[in-house]
Amino acid sequence: MRRVAVLLVVVMAVAGFVAFTASASGHADQKAAPYVTQIPAGYRDWTLVSVAHEEGNLNSLGAVLGNDVAIKAYREKTLPYPDGTIIAALHYKNTPSAENDKVFGRDQSFVAGPPTNIQFMVKDSVKYAATGGWGFGHFSPDGKPADAAFMSPCFPCHEKVKNTDLVFTHYAP
Amino acid sequence: MRRVAVLLVVVMAVAGFVAFTASASGHADQKAAPYVTQIPAGYRDWTLVSVAHEEGNLNSLGAVLGNDVAIKAYREKTLPYPDGTIIAALHYKNTPSAENDKVFGRDQSFVAGPPTNIQFMVKDSVKYAATGGWGFGHFSPDGKPADAAFMSPCFPCHEKVKNTDLVFTHYAP
Numbered sequence: 001m002r003r004v005a006v007l008l009v010v011v012m013a014v015a016g017f018v019a020f021t022a023s024a025s026g027h028a029d030q031k032a033a034p035y036v037t038q039i040p041a042g043y044r045d046w047t048l049v050s051v052a053h054e055e056g057n058l059n060s061l062g063a064v065l066g067n068d069v070a071i072k073a074y075r076e077k078t079l080p081y082p083d084g085t086i087i088a089a090l091h092y093k094n095t096p097s098a099e100n101d102k103v104f105g106r107d108q109s110f111v112a113g114p115p116t117n118i119q120f121m122v123k124d125s126v127k128y129a130a131t132g133g134w135g136f137g138h139f140s141p142d143g144k145p146a147d148a149a150f151m152s153p154c155f156p157c158h159e160k161v162k163n164t165d166l167v168f169t170h171y172a173p
Numbered sequence: 174m175r176r177v178a179v180l181l182v183v184v185m186a187v188a189g190f191v192a193f194t195a196s197a198s199g200h201a202d203q204k205a206a207p208y209v210t211q212i213p214a215g216y217r218d219w220t221l222v223s224v225a226h227e228e229g230n231l232n233s234l235g236a237v238l239g240n241d242v243a244i245k246a247y248r249e250k251t252l253p254y255p256d257g258t259i260i261a262a263l264h265y266k267n268t269p270s271a272e273n274d275k276v277f278g279r280d281q282s283f284v285a286g287p288p289t290n291i292q293f294m295v296k297d298s299v300k301y302a303a304t305g306g307w308g309f310g311h312f313s314p315d316g317k318p319a320d321a322a323f324m325s326p327c328f329p330c331h332e333k334v335k336n337t338d339l340v341f342t343h344y345a346p
Contacts, residue, residue, distance in 0.1 A: 048238060050284065051235065062224065063221050063345075090221075090345070092345055094226060103333050108227055168272070172265055
């Protein structure tokens, strides 16, 4: 979910399983933990969870949205998140706004520039049992999903925030 | 709408009207152009328009949301925005996330901290005729509206972006 995921090294959750399938088929990544390969319908109309900004190489502005199940769980502080929860992170390039800065009279305003990616966390405790009950998804702006190798760091990174059921983003009032 | 508004000097749209009411009643601000004094119901569930970040003294992270009329107009590029349009800007303190930075291994992650204010633009070409058809609103996190003096810079600032019907925020895909 978090763009931090893409920076981290691959650590498979079920290493034994991967080792087995690798030796059996020679195509380990085809048997890797399942992840989200289709963009959930209607996500752009979901409710705001919060906003986020990453400096450094990512240099991003992001909005995190949730479907109805997610928002209800966030607002009622339900943990773990119930099956059916979907959280979306829409990332854009953090881009100076010349138009706004002109009105301000100084350089301080940043807006959403071109989209960089859309990420999802889909809770399905059966389908995604190998990754904490969460399916992770990452799509380029043209809707193309990332491959298994790209997705494999998601779970080990999110696993570091077990106290919030692997979810980094907190609800903003 | 934009937090930039609060930084600018008062320039009333109908200076003659204000001068008249000031001399007649001694309470100019009671007769100032109308602005939004009640928080529109349900705004927190509206659809995302875009995200924004201000550096400098404001040091804010913001989400801009729109009601159904607003979102339809944004997506269909309808200008001017029709009556019934409401745009909300939710502002939070741009706050470093120690939790995220720990996972990243470096200081780069900023999240929505405490809310600082909520601002609205309400389109009603009759009620708000004196301010370009837009009613501006600014509320502290406890829901208290700003007073007329505080609100008076909104219109002259927004008037600088006439080509987008006084709306600064563009729709993010």
